[in-house]
Amino acid sequence: MNAFSQIRRNDQPIYLDYQATTPMDPRVLEAMMPYFTYKFGNPHSRSHSYGWEAEEGVEKARGQLARLIGADEKEVIFTSGATESNNLAIRGVAEFYKDRKNHIVTTVTEHKCVLDTCRHLEQNGFEVTYLPVQKNGLIDLQVLRDAITDKTVVVSIMAVNNEIGVIQPLAEIGKICREKKVFFHTDAAQAAGKIPLDVEAMNIDLLSISGHKIYGPKGIGALYVRRKPRVRLVPLIVGGGQERGFRSGTLPTPLCVGLGEAAEICMKEMDGEAKRLKKLQERMLKGLHARLPEIYVNGDLEQRIPGNLNISFAHVEGESLMMGIKGLSVSSGSACTSASLEPSYVLRALGVEEEMAHTSLRIGLGRFTTEQEVDTAVADLVHQVTKLREMSPLWEMSQEGIDIKSIEWAAH
Amino acid sequence: MAYSEKLIDHYENPRNIGSLDKNSEDVGTGLVGAPACGDVMKLQIKVSPEGLIEDAKFKTFGCGSAIASSSLVTEWVKGKTIDEAETIKNTDIAKHLALPPVKIHCSVLAEDAIKAAIADYRAKTAKKDETKDAAE
Numbered sequence: 049m050n051a052f053s054q055i056r057r058n059d060q061p062i063y064l065d066y067q068a069t070t071p072m073d074p075r076v077l078e079a080m081m082p083y084f085t086y087k088f089g090n091p092h093s094r095s096h097s098y099g100w101e102a103e104e105g106v107e108k109a110r111g112q113l114a115r116l117i118g119a120d121e122k123e124v125i126f127t128s129g130a131t132e133s134n135n136l137a138i139r140g141v142a143e144f145y146k147d148r149k150n151h152i153v154t155t156v157t158e159h160k161c162v163l164d165t166c167r168h169l170e171q172n173g174f175e176v177t178y179l180p181v182q183k184n185g186l187i188d189l190q191v192l193r194d195a196i197t198d199k200t201v202v203v204s205i206m207a208v209n210n211e212i213g214v215i216q217p218l219a220e221i222g223k224i225c226r227e228k229k230v231f232f233h234t235d236a237a238q239a240a241g242k243i244p245l246d247v248e249a250m251n252i253d254l255l256s257i258s259g260h261k262i263y264g265p266k267g268i269g270a271l272y273v274r275r276k277p278r279v280r281l282v283p284l285i286v287g288g289g290q291e292r293g294f295r296s297g298t299l300p301t302p303l304c305v306g307l308g309e310a311a312e313i314c315m316k317e318m319d320g321e322a323k324r325l326k327k328l329q330e331r332m333l334k335g336l337h338a339r340l341p342e343i344y345v346n347g348d349l350e351q352r353i354p355g356n357l358n359i360s361f362a363h364v365e366g367e368s369l370m371m372g373i374k375g376l377s378v379s380s381g382s383a384c385t386s387a388s389l390e391p392s393y394v395l396r397a398l399g400v401e402e403e404m405a406h407t408s409l410r411i412g413l414g415r416f417t418t419e420q421e422v423d424t425a426v427a428d429l430v431h432q433v434t435k436l437r438e439m440s441p442l443w444e445m446s447q448e449g450i451d452i453k454s455i456e457w458a459a460h
Numbered sequence: 461m462a463y464s465e466k467l468i469d470h471y472e473n474p475r476n477i478g479s480l481d482k483n484s485e486d487v488g489t490g491l492v493g494a495p496a497c498g499d500v501m502k503l504q505i506k507v508s509p510e511g512l513i514e515d516a517k518f519k520t521f522g523c524g525s526a527i528a529s530s531s532l533v534t535e536w537v538k539g540k541t542i543d544e545a546e547t548i549k550n551t552d553i554a555k556h557l558a559l560p561p562v563k564i565h566c567s568v569l570a571e572d573a574i575k576a577a578i579a580d581y582r583a584k585t586a587k588k589d590e591t592k593d594a595a596e
Contacts, residue, residue, distance in 0.1 A: 365498055367523040371463075371471060391498070403495030439477045439527070441502035441519040442495060457494035 061377045062421045066355055066414030067210050067238060068379060072306070073263040073415070079309040080265065083302035091299050092290060102301045109308025116311040117236075117255060118246035119272050125291040126304050129269035130237035131161040132284070133256035134204075136271055136295065137233045138165045140281030141202045141254070142174055149201035153230075155179045155187055156397045158206050162235055166204075175199070184348035185214035185398050193224055202231040202254075207239030211381065211394040211410055212347030213356025215243060222251030231279055237261050237269075241314030242322070242353050247272060253279050257311075259303065263415060264310030268303035271295075321415060325354035328413050328422050332357060335426035340433055342446075346381075346395055346408060357411040358395075360404045361429075363443040364436040369409065372432035376425050381408035403442075403452070463524065464558035470528035475535050478517040480504040485588060488581025490573045499526045499566065503573035505537060505545070507581055513537050513545055518573075525563035529553050529570035542578050 063071070083105055091106045093099025107121070114121040127133045142152060154166055156178045166176045177195045179187050187205065196203065203225050208215050218234060225232035233254035236245060240255075241262040247255060255272040259265050273279050273294065287296030314321075336343055342362040358381065361369060366380035381392035391405035400408070411425070437443040445452055463471075479502075480487045487506050493499040499522035506515040516534040520527045532553060537545040553559075553567035 365522050371524040406498040439519050440521045442521045
């Protein structure tokens with residue numbers, strides 16, 4: 049468990065942003081190394097042993113990925129990452145079936161790459177229904193059921209949300225989709241390797257995976273495409289017809305091998321890791337609650353991966369809080385970290401008020417997070433939140449019993 | 461985003477945090493911004509009978525640039541007359557702290573805060589004069 053502490057230099061901050069990306073597991077790097085050097089062949093070369101050796105590496109990785117999600121290895125194709133997988137799944141299916149169907153169902157809390165793909169399709173004549181989510185971040189199954197029409201081609205709902213870590217009811221969604229005979233795509237970038245996934249039991253037809261969210265390399269991902277009953281796609285990238293024609297281009301052998309190895313490690317260690325992370329998550333929350341009043345967890349705490357916390361620290365603006373915790377690398381739902389000046393659309397979709405959304409931090413725990421790091425993070429957060437509340441006019445008003453909603457603020 | 465040393469210094473060691481008695485006749489209070497926008501500044505000035513700003517205090521909910529901008533203006537207004545303080549421009553604040561373009565609105569808010577505090581003080585004095593005139 050201290051492999052990463054050997055990699056991390058002492059002057060680096062504590063990494064608590066595992067939903068943004070993960071460090072590569074040293075075991076993954078080790079598996080990749082030969083494919084950068086002496087096993088450098090083109091996996092599509094059929095005429096010599098360099099090619100065969102590389103192909104063997106790629107196909108082993110495909111099998112490792114397939115086992116992680118209960119699929120057949122023929123159903124897994126490699127892509128450049130989850131963004132491409134999501135684009136290919138949604139656009140590919142929509143384009144292929146457009147003569148008969150033109151409607152897509154998704155949710156308002158999807159990752160930007162899904163939302164933007166849907167917007168793009170809307171501009172090209174498709175209709176998209178964006179399902180709302182409940183206060184806990186989960187969809188209402190009845191609302192989903194009602195949204196599906198005989199024109200619906202695909203339902204795309206993320207498995208685990210990247211900001212708030214909540215787990216959507218995949219098996220129930222899959223059941224509805226199968227019953228209504230529409231394809232079910234799930235963006236599993238934050239879910240794969242963290243929670244058990246089974247494309248058969250959950251009736252998933254398309255599933256996106258990212259390498260760098262599961263301690264694998266950046267620049268690689270995968271898309272599961274069901275064969276029975278067959279899902280057809282129009283490819284985004286055409287050329288040599290690799291990957292069953294769905295995705296042309298020479299496969300980056302070392303990256304494929306790394307993704308496969310990362311998947312296998314996740315599968316083997318998932319149970320133990322989930323238990324360990326749950327303890328760390330509880331430790332952090334308990335530590336913060338004990339010393340800070342008026343903090344609120346965004347999103348369901350039970351239906352959630354243990355490596356995520358998203359907390360609003362009332363009356364303290366998120367960016368200024370991050371500036372004060374220089375020893376911790378976290379992410380904020382506040383607008384001030386982005387050029388858009390809009391607070392997180394995910395938090396807004398849960399009904400979190402704008403002023404509260406500005407006070408939120410996303411804290412991501414992962415494979416190399418230690419108990420000591422959690423304790424340091426709690427101490428730093430308590431210190432800085434307390435300091436900033438002392439200089440917050442909103443905290444002062446709330447202590448005086450003034451309802452800040454009763455004041456007429458001039459929006460600027 | 462890389463911030464200037466001056467900005468970070470004001471964020472880490474903010475000057476003049478606190479509150480003055482808002483009901484006191486020689487105190488002017490400005491409360492600007494909105495929680496939904498992610499910035500609220502409260503700036504208060506204590507003015508001598510000669511019109512000199514003797515003390516200034518602030519409290520700010522907002523990003524590091526907003527905190528630094530308000531901290532800086534409390535330093536600048538102290539010892540100035542209210543007429544002088546009124547001439548402080550947001551561009552001076554932005555320049556001094558080397559605010560990045562997306563943070564210019566923080567300096568605008570700080571300028572608004574001084575103006576609002578001065579306006580509040582003037583309104584109080586005018587009211588006091590009226591009551592005095594009425595008594596005479």
